[in-house]
Amino acid sequence: MEKNYPTDLTDNEWKTIQHFFNKRPHRGGRPYVYSKRGIVNAIFYILRSGCAWRLLPHDFPPSSVVYNHFREWEVQGLWEKINAKLSQKYRVMKGRKSRPSAAVIDSQSERTTEKGVLAEDMMERRRLKEEKGISSLIHKGSCSRQKLQALILAIKKARSSC
Numbered sequence: 001m002e003k004n005y006p007t008d009l010t011d012n013e014w015k016t017i018q019h020f021f022n023k024r025p026h027r028g029g030r031p032y033v034y035s036k037r038g039i040v041n042a043i044f045y046i047l048r049s050g051c052a053w054r055l056l057p058h059d060f061p062p063s064s065v066v067y068n069h070f071r072e073w074e075v076q077g078l079w080e081k082i083n084a085k086l087s088q089k090y091r092v093m094k095g096r097k098s099r100p101s102a103a104v105i106d107s108q109s110e111r112t113t114e115k116g117v118l119a120e121d122m123m124e125r126r127r128l129k130e131e132k133g134i135s136s137l138i139h140k141g142s143c144s145r146q147k148l149q150a151l152i153l154a155i156k157k158a159r160s161s162c
Contacts, residue, residue: 005041005045005059006048007041007044007045007047007048007049008041008044008045009040009044009155013155014040017082017086018036018037020081021040021078022036033061034065036069038060038061039060039069039070041060042056042060042063042066043066043070044152045057046066047152048152053067082151082154083150083151083154086151086154086155087154090154
């Protein structure tokens with residue numbers, strides 16, 4: 001990578017999360033061509049810019065490589081693990097217990113039935129729309145984007161408190 005982007009991790013940020021990406025040793029075969037840091041920076045670029053995978057600038061590894069790593073790490077639950085660890089670290093740095101003792105759920109966080117329709121009817125309608133292909137694949141991936149945005153926020157908080 002030649003160019004620095006605002007979404008790129010600093011050296012301290014990378015040191016904080018680097019060990020999560022190096023846990024599984026290389027299993028033989030073709031050696032890694034692209035650095036994990038470059039792949040993570042590309043994922044953060046896509047998340048922040050909202051661009052399509054194939055529109056990733058040429059300064060980053062190929063979009064297929066970035067996407068495959070993203071999906072592998074998502075399936076492994078790596079993003080949730082990183083977010084949980086960073087949240088715990090941030091809470092300890094602020095003088096709190098590492099795990100929260102209470103939670104608040106409001107109407108914006110938890111969905112309820114809409115317009116008086118039963119939840120089962122809504123789920124059936126949603127399932128039928130997905131079967132017909134009406135539902136967007138990008139929308140299905142928005143949950144992952146939200147998790148990654150929470151991860152970036154946790155990294156930024158950890159950076160600002162150091």
